Every structure is written in C-alpha cells, then in structure tokens.
C-alpha cells in the first residue's frame with residue numbers, strides 16, 4: 001500500500017507568538033517549530049497501517065514549507081516513515097489553503113497513493129481546509145476528525161468513527177480516501193534513536209512548483225483568494241478592579257453598576 | 267563542533283518530549299519513594315530504541331569474542347567504536363543524560379549505574395558473562411549495580427579495599443562489604459570490585475559479577491539521603507559468596523598498566539558522563555530563572571530589572587556556556603581517543619561545582635517559591651550536591667588535576 005501523510009510544520013504550541021510591529025506577520029526569531037500535533041496522529045496511524053498491511057507498504061510524508069520544514073520531515077522519518085516529498089517554493093509563502101492543497105495534491109498524485117492521512121487541522125492558523133481541499137482535488141472521499149480507524153482485510157474499505165455531540169458516528173468508505181486525524185486516535189510513538197540514525201539515509205525529494213508543473217502565479221501567493229490584511233495582537237489584559245471596604249449589599253450594587261456601565265456585559 | 271548536529275538535536279527533542287510526558291509527572295512519587303525508577307527506565311529504553319541499540323552493540327561484541335576467541339588480536343580493529351556508547355557517538359549519551367537530568371538527575375544516576383554495571387561486563391567479561399548478565403541489563407529487563415566503595419574505602423577505594431575474591435580452580439569466593447551503592451537494594455546483577463587472592467598472596471583489584479540470589483550475597487534497605495531520592499542507594503554484604511570463575515572480569519594477574527586498571531577506566535567514564543548530567547541541571551535552572559525573573563514583579567517591576575538579579579543570571583549563563591563547552595570537549599576527546607584522567611576530572615569538578623551553585627542561585631532568584639517542592643529547583647539543588655561527592659569527591663578531582671600538572 002502506498003500510504004501518504006500530509007504534514008505541516010508549525011510553531012510549538014508553547015511558543016509565545018509576537019505580532020510584528022507593522023502587523024505584516026509574526027516575529028519568527030526564536031520560534032521553535034514542530035510537527036503540528038494532529039499530524040503526529042496521522043504519522044502514527046500511517047505507521048500502524050503499514051505494520052498491519054505489511055508487504056511492500058510504504059509511508060511517504062508530503063509537506064509544503066520553507067527549508068526549516070526538513071527538520072519536521074526528518075522527525076517523521078525517524079518515527080518510521082520511509083520517504084518524503086518536500087514542496088519548497090518561496091511563491092508558496094502567503095499562498096492560501098487552496099494553493100497549498102493544489103501543490104500537495106499534485107505531489108501526492110505524482111507519487112501515487114492508496115490512502116492519505118492528515119491532521120484534522122494545523123494548530124497555527126486552524127483553517128482546517130487543506131486536507132479537504134486535497135481530497136477534492138484528487139477526487140477521493142474524505143472523512144475528517146476521525147477518532148477510530150479500521151481497514152478491511154482486502155484493503156478496499158475503511159471504517160472510521162467520529163466523536164459527535166453525545167455519541168459516535170461510524171462511517172464506512174471505499175479507498176482510496178483521505179482521513180483527518182483527531183486526538184485520541186492513537187498514541188504517537190517517539191522518534192527512536194535507531195530511527196533518527198536511519199532517517200538520515202532516507203530519501204527526501206525536494207520539488208518546487210515548476211517541478212510539479214504548477215504555475216506559481218496561480219498556486220502561490222500571487223493567485224491567493226485570501227489575503228491577510230493585518231495581524232493584530234490580542235489586546236493586553238486590563239488590570240482588574242477589587243471592590244474593597246464595602247458592605248456586601250453595597251458592594252453587589254456597585255458590582256452590578258460596573259458590569260452594566262463600564263464592562264457593558266449585562 | 268560547539269553545536270549539536272542534526273542527529274543529536276533530534277535525540278534531544280525526542281528525550282525532552284519523552285521526559286515531559288513520562289518522567290516529570292512521576293517525579294513526585296519517585297521523590298517520596300512510592301514508586302521505583304526501573305519500570306520507567308525500561309519504558310524509556312523501549313520507546314527511544316535505546317535498549318535495542320545497546321543490546322545490538324553487546325551482541326556484536328559477543329559475536330566477535332566467540333569468533334575471535336582463537337585469535338584474540340582480531341577484536342582490536344573492530345573495537346574502535348566500542349566504549350563510545352550509544353550509536354558510536356559519545357555526545358548522544360551526553361544528550362540523553364542531560365535531558366533526563368533536566369527533570370531528574372536521580373533517574374539519570376540510576377540509569378548510569380545500571381548501564382555502568384553492564385558496560386563493565388561487556389568491556390571485560392567472558393562471552394558467557396556478557397550473554398547471561400550484561401544483555402538482560404542492557405535490555406532493562408534486569409537492574410545492574412556497580413560496587414566499588416566500602417565503608418572504609420571511599421576516596422581511597424583501591425588502597426583501602428577490604429573485599430576479597432579468593433580464586434579457586436572453578437570458582438571465585440567473595441567476602442566483604444560495599445556501601446553507598448546505587449541501585450543495590452533492588453539490583454539483580456552486581457559488579458563487585460575486590461582484591462584477588464591467589465595461592466601465593468594478594469593480586470590486583472578486579473570486578474566480579476554476582477547475581478542476586480547467590481548464597482552469601484545480601485543487600486540492605488535503601489538508605490535515607492539528602493537528594494537523589496529517585497536513585498535508591500544501599501549496602502551490599504558478601505560472605506563466602508561463590509560464583510563461577512568465568513564471572514571474573516579481566517585476568518587474575520596484575521597488568522603493568524596503572525593501579526585500578528579497568529575499574530579506574532570505568533571511573534573515568536563515570537566522570538566523563540557526570541558533566542552532562544550537571545549540564546542538564548544548569549541548563550534547566552538557567553531557563554527557569556530567566557523566565558521567572560521576567561514575570562515576577564516586586565516594587566512595581568520585574569525582578570530581572572534589579573541588577574542584583576540580572577547579574578546572577580549573567581553569571582549563571584557563564585557557567586552554562588562553560589559547562590556546555592566542557593561536555594562538547596569531553597565528547598570530542600572520547601571520539602578522538604584522547605580522554606584522560608585530567609580532562610575527565612577537570613570537567614567533572616567544574617560542572618559539579620557549578621551545578622550546585624547555579625541550582626542554589628536559581629532557588630534564590632525564585633525566593634520562597636524556589637524553596638518549595640512544587641518547583642523543580644530544590645530537588646535539582648539537592649541532587650546536584652551528589653556530583654561533588656559521587657564518582658570521586660571534588661578534592662579527589664583536584665588531586666588528580668594537580669598530579670597531572672606536577673607529575
């Protein structure tokens with residue numbers, strides 16, 4: 001089976017994000033980048049499937065991003081993936097989800113695929129759009145936010161479930177298909193030391209948009225349907241107010257007045 | 267050369283993630299003695315593939331021993347990667363120990379003690395001893411202990427040693443007492459150092475492998491101590507304890523090379539890994555202190571804005587830089603085959619002293635909060651103190667360095 005994982009590199013969730021003074025983006029200095037946590041579930045599910053399917057099954061990681069992305073790709077290879085395709089083109093900087101999906105879909109198509117795993121969303125911009133767009137572009141079924149995954153013996157169908165309000169939804173789909181992975185689907189393994197050492201020798205193919213036969217003007221930032229106008233930092237939290245030296249009755253009256261007149265929440 | 271390469275960095279990331287998830291939440295229970303570190307180490311060995319690598323390396327050595335038993339010289343060439351630890355790169359072991367020590371130096375001590383036992387067997391043991399005793403320890407199925415110190419022989423471990431190993435044709439009979447031995451209360455396999463006694467009198471000091479359950483071997487309960495609560499320490503009692511002759515590490519004759527021989531080599535190795543453990547303490551303390559100094563406000567401003575605090579941080583950064591450089595240099599020296607007693611002692615002394623100082627400064631910067639067990643600093647400080655004693659005291663390191671200068 002040709003198993004594909006779509007992977008995105010994002011700032012570590014513990015990174016303190018600072019918006020640039022001119023609002024054109026975020027300060028990237030000192031940011032630690034990691035595999036988007038939901039994508040780790042995707043890697044793990046792919047590896048589990050490979051172990052189960054056996055034979056000549058392979059797991060290929062496909063990721064779009066700048067040079068630094070290679071480090072996250074290597075981590076996935078160290079976890080056990082076999083190969084990777086790295087779409088690296090400056091034109092993708094500022095591309096919208098559809099543009100990125102076009103690039104990924106083409107890379108996946110060129111590589112060949114039987115099943116695709118992705119995280120349910122990237123934890124940086126939380127758009128949750130790329131996996132669905134990739135599935136549409138490849139014209140295959142998709143189920144997002146899966147918390148359970150099973151495949152039939154002949155590998156023609158998968159049964160997955162999603163957690164929904166007050167229950168669980170079970171979906172059966174034909175393959176190939178794309179699955180967006182949710183927390184709880186599995187317990188991602190660590191990159192082991194032997195894995196890390198082997199990862200160095202695994203093939204990472206780097207392609208740019210031209211190499212994929214795509215038009216940077218259409219797929220890249222220039223063709224983006226979405227434009228981020230400005231990044232605005234969260235407003236600083238205002239200092240609180242403590243009502244002191246009042247009787248309870250008086251204090252509650254004052255509290256209600258403040259909530260109504262100053263905070264304007266009631 | 268002064269930065270981690272990609273492999274080392276990847277390992278750092280993986281161990282850090284592992285420790286955050288598995289070790290940090292367990293530290294309170296370990297500190298209280300409600301749980302032991304050995305299952306945790308087994309999980310670490312499995313999750314990070316370390317056990318698999320250590321066992322594979324020992325098996326390679328075993329195969330060479332078996333195939334080369336007729337022509338012992340053949341082992342020489344293939345041995346060059348040996349003794350450099352994980353993956354043939356000493357920096358990988360340093361990274362592993364540093365990361366564990368950021369969270370619990372005690373667990374790192376348990377780790378080096380169990381592996382120190384196994385490595386001594388792999389380096390010097392017969393094929394049978396490696397297979398039977400070292401490999402189960404390297405796979406973390408069994409726990410090892412490395413026993414040199416005695417009640418009357420600490421700094422003067424070799425000169426003052428009372429434990430004896432009487433050599434008979436088919437067996438060795440051990441008598442004596444060991445103390446302050448890491449892992450001893452729970453270990454399955456012991457490498458016990460003792461003076462060899464031959465028919466014609468005393469011979470050299472050698473390691474002998476003893477398994478728990480051997481008649482004549484007893485261990486005491488964990489000793490209460492200042493820190494390293496997650497590394498149980500205890501006594502070993504040996505009374506007419508007979509083991510097969512093949513459990514002897516090395517030969518019964520005194521080799522022309524210096525006193526102590528292989529035991530001293532293990533000590534040097536121990537000294538060479540302890541700086542990495544101290545580095546873990548220092549690195550964590552610096553990070554926590556910088557973070558805290560920026561957010562803790564007194565007199566209407568962050569305490570980092572008081573020069574008294576800022577300069578403490580600056581000095582701590584200096585220690586961190588120096589300790590890190592020494593750890594890099596140690597790894598380089600090991601790779602180049604240039605690790606000598608002078609460098610090992612120098613690095614261990616400096617890093618141990620700075621770990622204690624930096625950890626105490628970190629507590630100071632955190633004020634009352636730093637003194638509380640809620641934060642990791644008081645544990646790091648208590649654990650740090652061990653490095654000024656174990657593996658040779660500061661004074662003994664100074665003596666070794668002075669000797670290297672004065673001949």
Ligand SMILES: Cc1cc2nc3c(=O)[nH]c(=O)nc-3n(C[C@H](O)[C@H](O)[C@H](O)COP(=O)(O)OP(=O)(O)OC[C@H]3O[C@@H](n4cnc5c(N)ncnc54)[C@H](O)[C@@H]3O)c2cc1C
Nearest residue numbers: 412413414415420421446447448655656657658659661662
């Ligand atoms: C937590 C812990 C774990 C340990 N684990 C192990 C283990 O696994 N295996 C093992 O074999 N040992 C272990 N040890 C023992 C350790 O190696 C010894 O404690 C250490 O070598 C010092 O010996 P001592 O305690 O007998 O002190 P002593 O040798 O009695 O020293 C007492 C004081 O005298 C000073 N002194 C001694 N001789 C001189 C000199 N010539 N010049 C100047 N000053 C001198 C020392 O520096 C020290 O300050 C452990 C110790 C601790 C605390």
